[in-house]
Structures are given as structure tokens and as C-alpha cells.
Amino acid sequence: MNKFEHSQKLFHEAQHYLPGGVDSPVRAFKAVGGTPPFIVRGQGSRIYDEDGNEFIDYVGSWGPLILGHSRPRVVDALKQAIERGTSFGAPTQLETTLARKICSAMPAIEMLRFVNSGTEATMTALRLARAFTGRDKIIKFAGGYHGHADGLLAKGGSGLATLGIPDSPGVPLSYAQNTLVAPYNNAEAVEQLFQRYPGEIAAVIVEPVAANMGVVSPQPGFLTSLRRLSSEFGALLIFDEVITGFRVAYGGAQALYGIAPDLTCLGKIIGGGLPVGAYGGRREIMEMMAPAGPVYQAGTLSGNPLAMTAGIETLKVLSQPGVYHQLEKRASSLAKGIAEAASKAGISLRVARVASLLTVFFTGQPVVDYESAKQAETTLFGRFFQQLLSQGIYWPPSQFEAAFISLAHSDEDIQLTIRAIDKALSFLKSKGLGHS
Numbered sequence: 014m015n016k017f018e019h020s021q022k023l024f025h026e027a028q029h030y031l032p033g034g035v036d037s038p039v040r041a042f043k044a045v046g047g048t049p050p051f052i053v054r055g056q057g058s059r060i061y062d063e064d065g066n067e068f069i070d071y072v073g074s075w076g077p078l079i080l081g082h083s084r085p086r087v088v089d090a091l092k093q094a095i096e097r098g099t100s101f102g103a104p105t106q107l108e109t110t111l112a113r114k115i116c117s118a119m120p121a122i123e124m125l126r127f128v129n130s131g132t133e134a135t136m137t138a139l140r141l142a143r144a145f146t147g148r149d150k151i152i153k154f155a156g157g158y159h160g161h162a163d164g165l166l167a168k169g170g171s172g173l174a175t176l177g178i179p180d181s182p183g184v185p186l187s188y189a190q191n192t193l194v195a196p197y198n199n200a201e202a203v204e205q206l207f208q209r210y211p212g213e214i215a216a217v218i219v220e221p222v223a224a225n226m227g228v229v230s231p232q233p234g235f236l237t238s239l240r241r242l243s244s245e246f247g248a249l250l251i252f253d254e255v256i257t258g259f260r261v262a263y264g265g266a267q268a269l270y271g272i273a274p275d276l277t278c279l280g281k282i283i284g285g286g287l288p289v290g291a292y293g294g295r296r297e298i299m300e301m302m303a304p305a306g307p308v309y310q311a312g313t314l315s316g317n318p319l320a321m322t323a324g325i326e327t328l329k330v331l332s333q334p335g336v337y338h339q340l341e342k343r344a345s346s347l348a349k350g351i352a353e354a355a356s357k358a359g360i361s362l363r364v365a366r367v368a369s370l371l372t373v374f375f376t377g378q379p380v381v382d383y384e385s386a387k388q389a390e391t392t393l394f395g396r397f398f399q400q401l402l403s404q405g406i407y408w409p410p411s412q413f414e415a416a417f418i419s420l421a422h423s424d425e426d427i428q429l430t431i432r433a434i435d436k437a438l439s440f441l442k443s444k445g446l447g448h449s
């Protein structure tokens with residue numbers, strides 16, 4: 014019997030009602046081929062599909078599930094919260110509790126506003142930056158993804174990189190014209206843009222560790238230069254820490270690299286697996302938001318009590334001593350195991366890793382920006398992915414997405430994964446692929 018029979022049937026049905034059968038493009042497996050397994054349940058490091066297959070999960074809902082699936086402490090808190098009501102459209106103490114935790118983890122955030130997605134967070138952070146500076150243009154980086162708001166879809170990485178959509182139809186040219194794009198890790202290009210458009214640039218928005226063109230770490234001095242240039246030219250520096258916040262360190266990339274941005278965008282982990290986003294920063298800037306100030310932004314479900322509850326419980330676990338050390342240990346042994354398996358098989362690849370974010374790039378060259386990331390052999394990646402899936406490893410279904418290691422991944426999970434990767438790479442080699 015076919016291993017994915019039920020999922021195939023469900024995927025077929027889904028395509029009748031949902032464009033491409035999914036609610037977010039990368040889930041459709043277009044970049045790697047085959048049918049996406051339809052998931053019924055997750056527990057710890059594992060997910061289970063409609064055909065009864067079990068997988069070790071390295072997607073973790075694309076980052077939020079740093080504790081793994083269905084952590085009992087989070088589930089219990091959610092059960093209690095749901096009994097009290099799912100949404101009020103009125104203030105709750107939970108919002109202040111989670112806000113306080115975030116502000117104390119990230120001192121550059123003096124105040125923040127909760128929204129329902131990372132997209133809303135970046136979209137509003139830019140509106141706020143424009144209002145604060147009285148300028149229209151922004152700088153982003155090629156391969157940087159900041160959600161799907163109009164004007165941020167220029168050279169957007171991951172889903173867009175995967176599908177090869179250079180820009181999205183439906184975005185007015187006038188929006189895109191205010192978006193200036195520089196290569197990642199290239200502070201000189203940023204300086205040139207500031208010089209070409211004096212007094213016009215409101216903000217530089219950056220993923221402090223790029224994680225939507227595969228994982229690309231900031232080169233020494235890059236973030237420091239962005240901080241200096243932004244201040245010098247009167248623009249705000251916005252760190253999009255939707256992935257990196259509470260991921261690369263409890264205090265995010267700003268703690269890891271010791272840089273204070275003017276505004277920070279968050280999402281994913283701070284909602285513990287429920288829909289959430291947040292943006293925050295210096296008090297004088299944040300107080301421009303309505304109702305304290307004139308910049309408008311609202312949300313029917315913003316600060317939702319269930320999302321706040323899952324976020325609070327997740328941060329409680331993450332603030333315990335030793336947590337990030339454990340993530341680092343597991344992730345580094347996975348990275349080491351992959352590199353060893355590759356050199357044993359004689360396959361040319363690069364393991365890029367920052368903390369518990371990891372990408373296997375099928376290229377022999379260093380990856381420092383979007384151009385070099387695009388040199389990776391996506392067909393080879395697809396074969397690699399299928400080999401892992403058939404061995405019960407659910408790797409991200411795109412060359413340009415990060416794999417996420419969680420606290421639920423045990424040493425044994427990591428060893429099982431390394432063995433599967435070893436087998437996958439030997440198989441590719443036996444087919445004459447991936448020559449060094």
C-alpha cells in the first residue's frame with residue numbers, strides 16, 4: 014500500500030477548495046515534489062499523519078514550537094484559559110504579563126503592541142517608522158522575508174525564492190518604489206543608498222540572522238554598521254526578530270550580537286504555537302501609536318488570551334537555566350553529524366547554523382547573501398528531502414527554509430536523524446549526484 018494514500022486523497026480534495034490545496038504556499042511541497050502529509054497530531058519531537066506515518070519534525074510549525082509539540086504545561090494552561098473564554102475585545106492582565114517578560118528579555122523594547130501575525134508586526138513597524146521620521150522610503154535586503162505586506166514583497170526569500178516569483182502581481186508599483194533593496198551582509202550598499210536618497214529613508218529593516226533564504230549569519234561588523242548608518246542618516250533600525258526572537262538566545266539576536274535596534278518585530282515563539290505578532294521599541298516612538306498617539310493600528314483578536322497564555326508558558330520554560338545550552342548542544346551535534354556524513358559520502362554541501370537554526374546548502378561555495386544562496390542545487394535538495402521523508406524525517410520542504418531544533422529533540426532523535434542523513438547522502442552519491 015502507498016505510504017501516503019490518505020494524504021493524497023485529502024490533498025486532492027483540498028485543491029478543490031483552497032488555492033493549491035493549502036493556506037500558505039510552502040506547505041504544498043512544490044519545491045520538492047510529492048504530496049504533503051496531512052498531519053493529525055504532534056507530540057514532543059514527533060508528528061503523525063493521516064496514513065499513520067510518524068516523523069521526527071524539523072519544521073516545528075516554522076519556528077514557534079521551540080518546546081516541541083503539545084508540551085503538557087502549555088496544553089494545561091491553554092485548557093484552563095479556554096474555559097474562561099476565547100476572546101473579549103477588552104484588556105486582560107495576560108497582555109501586560111507577556112509584555113513585561115518580553116521587555117525584560119529585550120531592553121531595547123520599552124513598550125510594545127501585540128498583533129496577530131509577523132506580517133502585521135512588520136507592516137505596522139514600518140508605518141510607525143515613516144510617521145516618526147516623516148520619510149517614505151525603506152531599505153530591506155534581498156532574500157529577507159518580512160511577511161507578505163505590499164511593499165515588502167520585493168526579493169522576499171523562502172516562499173518567493175522557492176516559487177521563483179520575483180515580485181508579486183497586485184502590488185502597486187508606487188509601493189514597491191519606496192522599497193530599496195540591498196544585498197545582505199553588504200553595509201557599503203546600504204551607505205550608498207543613504208547617500209543617493211538623503212533625508213528620504215525612514216528605516217532599515219533586517220533579519221539580524223537571515224533565515225528565509227536558508228540560514229545566513231550576519232558577518233562580523235554588518236549589524237554594527239547598520240546601527241551606525243541608521244543613526245547617522247536619521248533612519249530607524251528595525252530588527253525583524255520574528256524567527257530569531259527567543260530562538261538564537263532568550264534576548265534574541267539583539268542580545269547575541271549586542272545591538273540595540275530602534276524597533277523590534279516579534280512573532281512565532283512568543284505565541285507558543287498560536288497566532289501572534291508584536292512590535293515594540295523606544296517609548297518615544299511607540300507612544301505615537303493610537304490611542305496614545307496619532308498612528309492608527311487595531312485588531313479584533315489582538316492580544317488574544319489564548320495566544321498570550323501559550324506565549325507566557327513558553328517563555329517561562331525558555332527562561333530556565335540551561336535551556337539554550339541544551340539547544341546549542343543538540344543543534345551542534347546535528348550539524349557535525351551532517352558534515353561528517355557529507356565528507357564520508359563525498360558530497361559537496363555547506364551546513365549553515367546559528368544556534369538552533371540550521372540549513373544544509375547543496376553548494377560548495379560559502380553562502381553570504383541571496384545571490385550565493387541561489388547557487389545551491391535545489392534539485393539535489395529535493396532528492397535529499399524525499400530520502401529523509403521516506404525514512405521518517407520531516408525536513409523543511411525547501412532549500413531556502415531553516416530547520417528548527419527544539420527542546421523536545423532528544424539525543425536519540427539527533428542520532429536517528431544523522432543516520433538517516435548519512436543514508437540519504439550515500440544514496441545520492443550512489444546515483445552519481447553531488448560531486449565535490
Ligand SMILES: *Cc1c(COP(=O)(O)O)cnc(C)c1O
Nearest residue numbers: 130131132158159160255256280
Ligand atoms: C515568519 C516571518 C514573518 C511573518 O510572520 P507571519 O506570522 O507568517 O505573518 C516575518 N518576518 C520573518 C523574519 C519571519 O520569519
